[in-house]
Every structure is written in C-alpha cells, then in structure tokens.
Amino acid sequence: MEFGLSEDQRLLEDSVRRFTGDLLPLERIRELAAEKTGFSEEIWQGLVDLAAPGVIIPEEYGGAEFKMLDAMIIQEALGRTCAPVPYTGTAIMAPVALLSGGTDEQKEEWLPQIAAGDCKVGVGVTENINIREGKGITVSGGKASGDALFVIDGGPADLYILAAGKDNMVIVPRDAAGVSVEPLTTIDYTRMTCEVTLDNVEADLLGGEGGAGDAITQTIMAGRLALAADLLGAADVMIEKAVEYALERKQFDRVIGSYQAVKHMCAEMVTELDPYRSLVWYAAHAFDEVPEEAHVSTLLAKAGISEAGRFVARTATEVHGGMGFTDLMGLHYWYKRVNVDRQLLGGAEVLREEAAVAQGWIKAA
Numbered sequence: 001m002e003f004g005l006s007e008d009q010r011l012l013e014d015s016v017r018r019f020t021g022d023l024l025p026l027e028r029i030r031e032l033a034a035e036k037t038g039f040s041e042e043i044w045q046g047l048v049d050l051a052a053p054g055v056i057i058p059e060e061y062g063g064a065e066f067k068m069l070d071a072m073i074i075q076e077a078l079g080r081t082c083a084p085v086p087y088t089g090t091a092i093m094a095p096v097a098l099l100s101g102g103t104d105e106q107k108e109e110w111l112p113q114i115a116a117g118d119c120k121v122g123v124g125v126t127e128n129i130n131i132r133e134g135k136g137i138t139v140s141g142g143k144a145s146g147d148a149l150f151v152i153d154g155g156p157a158d159l160y161i162l163a164a165g166k167d168n169m170v171i172v173p174r175d176a177a178g179v180s181v182e183p184l185t186t187i188d189y190t191r192m193t194c195e196v197t198l199d200n201v202e203a204d205l206l207g208g209e210g211g212a213g214d215a216i217t218q219t220i221m222a223g224r225l226a227l228a229a230d231l232l233g234a235a236d237v238m239i240e241k242a243v244e245y246a247l248e249r250k251q252f253d254r255v256i257g258s259y260q261a262v263k264h265m266c267a268e269m270v271t272e273l274d275p276y277r278s279l280v281w282y283a284a285h286a287f288d289e290v291p292e293e294a295h296v297s298t299l300l301a302k303a304g305i306s307e308a309g310r311f312v313a314r315t316a317t318e319v320h321g322g323m324g325f326t327d328l329m330g331l332h333y334w335y336k337r338v339n340v341d342r343q344l345l346g347g348a349e350v351l352r353e354e355a356a357v358a359q360g361w362i363k364a365a
Contacts, residue, residue: 005281009073016077019046024081026330029190032084033333036185038192039156040084044117053091054115056099061111063095068222068287072229072280079233079341082190082333086120088226089153094121096222097161097169101207101215106171110159122154124162124196125220129346137164137198144170144203148196150344152223155183155192161206162196167213169206176201188340190333221298224345225287228280228302231341232273234334235309238316239269241331245320256319265319269312276305296358303351306342313338 005013023043024032032040047053055071057063071092078087094114098107113119126149127136137146148162160172160179172179178201184193206212243266246257256262283297313335317324324331342348356362 005069005073009070012070013073013077016050016052016074017080019050020077020081020083024083029082029333030327030330033082033189036189037155038084038190039086043083044085044120044156047085047087048117051115052087053117055091057095057111057115058099061107062115063111064115067285067289068092068225069281069284072225072284075226075229076233076236076280079230079337080237082188082234082337084190084192086122086153086156088223088230089123089151089157090114090119090121092226093123093125093152093219093223094159094161097123097206097212097215097219100218101169101212103207106204106206110171119159120153120157121159121161122151122157122194122196123219123223124148124151124154124160125216125223126150126345128163128166128216128220129350137162137170139164139168139170139203139205139209142203143200144172144198145200146198148198150184150193151196152193152344153191154181154194154196160196161219162198163212163216163219164203164205166216167210169212169215169219170198170201171204171206172196172198172201178202186336186340188336190337191340193344217295220345221295222287224302224351225280225283225298227341227344228276228298228305229284231302231305231309231338232277232280234337234341235273235305235312238312238331238334238338239266239273241329241334242266242269242316242319245323245329249321262319265315269315272308272311273305276301276308279304296355299351299355299358302346303348303355306348306351309338310342 051064052074054063055066059065135147158174162170164170178199180197182195184195246262249256279301283301286294286297323329357364
C-alpha cells in the first residue's frame with residue numbers, strides 16, 4: 001500500500017504555502033512577534049478567503065467538509081511561517097468539540113460563524129491532562145467558575161470552549177459577564193495562549209450536563225495532532241535554513257557544507273524528522289478513516305515528532321554557529337515555535353505513558 005498526499009491535497013498545500021510565504025517573510029514575522037499579540041488580522045482574513053476556518057465543518061453549516069488530513073496540511077503550512085493566527089483552536093479543536101458533543105442548537109449557532117471566520121475560538125483542555133492545584137473550571141447550579149490555563153488561541157478569541165472536569169465543557173462568549181482573560185506569555189510571541197477566569201458565569205454546557213466526555217477526548221486528540229503538524233512545518237523550515245546557510249557560509253575559503261561533519265548534521269536532521277511526517281499524516285488519516293487506531297497513532301506521532309523536533313531545533317542552530325543565536329538570522333522564531341508545540345497538551349513523556357495505558361501495557365496512575 002502506498003500512502004501519500006493526493007494531487008488535490010498537494011494543490012492545497014502549495015496554495016497555502018504560497019499565501020503564507022508571500023505575506024510572512026522573515027521581516028514581517030519579526031514585526032508581528034515584536035507586537036506580542038499572537039494575531040494578525042491580515043493573515044487571518046486571508047485564511048478566511050481561502051475557506052480555511054471551515055475546512056472540517058460540514059457543508060450544511062457553511063464549511064468545506066474536508067478531512068482531518070486536509071486540515072493538517074494547512075496547519076503544517078502555517079507552522080512553516082510561524083503564522084500568528086488562531087487556526088488550531090478555531091478551525092480544528094472547536095469544530096471537533098461541537099461536532100463530537102454539541103447539541104443541534106449549539107452546532108447551528110456556532111459552526112456557521114466559525115466557518116465564515118466571524119468567530120475566533122480559544123479552547124482550554126489543559127486541566128484534563130495536568131491540573132495545577134486550585135485551577136480548573138467547575139459547574140454548579142448552571143454557573144461556571146474557576147481558571148483555565150494555557151487556553152490555546154485564547155488571546156484573539158471571541159468565544160471560549162473550556163473543559164470543566166471529565167464530562168463537561170462550557171461554551172462562553174468573551175464578552176459574557178464574569179469572564180476575564182489574562183495573556184500567558186510564552187517564548188513564542190507569534191501565538192497567544194491565555195488564562196481564562198470565570199466568576200459565576202452563566203454556563204452553556206456542550207451537549208448538556210455530563211454529555212461532553214467523548215468530545216473532550218476528541219478535542220484533545222485533534223489539538224495534539226494539530227500541534228504535531230505545526231511542529232513538523234516549523235522543524236522542516238529549520239532544516240531548509242540550515243542547509244541553505246551551510247551552502248553559503250565559508251570558512252577557510254570553503255563553504256561549510258563541504259565539511260563532512262556539517263553534512264552529517266544536516267543528514268541526521270532529515271533522518272530524525274522524516275519518519276514522523278508519515279506518522280503525522282497517517283494519524284490525521286486515521287482520525288476519519290480508521291478511528292480505532294487514531295488515538296494511539298496521534299499520541300505516538302506527537303511524542304515522536306516532539307523529540308525529533310527538539311533535535312532539529314538544536315542541530316539547525318548549531319549549523320548556523322554563533323549566528324544561530326542572533327536575531328539577525330531569525331532562526332529563533334521557529335526554534336521557539338517547535339519548543340512550545342512540544343509542551344502544549346502534554347510533552348513526550350506524558351503522551352508515551354498515555355499510549356502505554358491505551359494499549360494495556362500499564363495501568364493508569
């Protein structure tokens with residue numbers, strides 16, 4: 001069996017890469033990172049024109065009704081340019097949550113707005129992976145209170161979908177009474193996570209009370225898959241930049257790429273990263289087509305590419321020598337994107353433990 005992207009998917013990949021490449025050269029990435037907002041209205045509107053926010057949303061709600069693999073192709077292209085847009089939360093995690101557990105009324109209210117690009121969504125599920133003492137959302141008497149940390153794409157969001165325990169998710173507009181948002185600054189200034197605090201907020205529960213257990217699982221899985229694809233795009237660019245630099249930089253009247261040690265470093269980066277490209281694609285394919293394999297495939301894809309991405313980020317910087325640590329080369333934007341992607345929604349150790357539990361090798365802690 002040969003597994004790869006179809007001709008249509010290659011065209012999708014090329015169109016998004018051209019779009020982001022034209023609008024996000026290094027100088028523009030540097031300017032947007034300096035603003036520390038994690039959002040560009042211009043790039044977002046361009047994605048809306050490409051119908052990217054509705055990529056996996058059914059046609060009946062105004063979406064394109066593509067597959068998860070198509071969504072990951074877009075996500076990888078965005079990772080290649082450190083695009084400051086809320087694509088992961090809005091176009092992937094939020095639709096998965098609504099389609100997996102939302103009522104008909106909730107789908108009809110929010111999915112058309114998301115597909116049209118009129119509603120940007122921040123999604124908070126971190127507390128269902130690793131909760132800090134005193135944090136998390138609770139629901140009582142139809143009211144939601146508490147704190148959700150590291151809400152993905154929460155900075156520019158108009159709407160929040162937040163896990164509240166193992167079986168509930170609350171849908172909360174940003175402008176609702178009792179909602180406060182505090183940016184959480186990470187090393188990656190091209191994307192804005194945040195802390196959302198709810199103080200006795202009227203709770204619209206996804207799927208009704210206790211009805212979001214499966215939706216939470218699916219949303220986390222979709223988010224991890226998106227982060228893996230984003231990391232893949234960023235790491236791929238770091239390899240390209242390292243090779244380009246090695247073919248230009250001279251020492252002792254020879255380009256450094258002619259030295260065997262540098263050749264080996266570049267070759268090692270490719271051999272470390274490339275196997276996980278196929279695994280990320282397969283996990284995305286399995287999300288729709290082989291659901292019984294999707295969970296473990298996603299865990300292994302993100303765990304593996306997290307480790308490979310870390311190796312690529314470090315080695316590409318070393319190939320650039322002392323210049324790799326300067327703002328002049330701009331390499332650090334991709335370095336930071338890789339390392340934040342690694343940790344959001346669980347690092348490699350957490351994911352491998354979950355995979356071992358899912359396969360019955362060990363018992364859950």
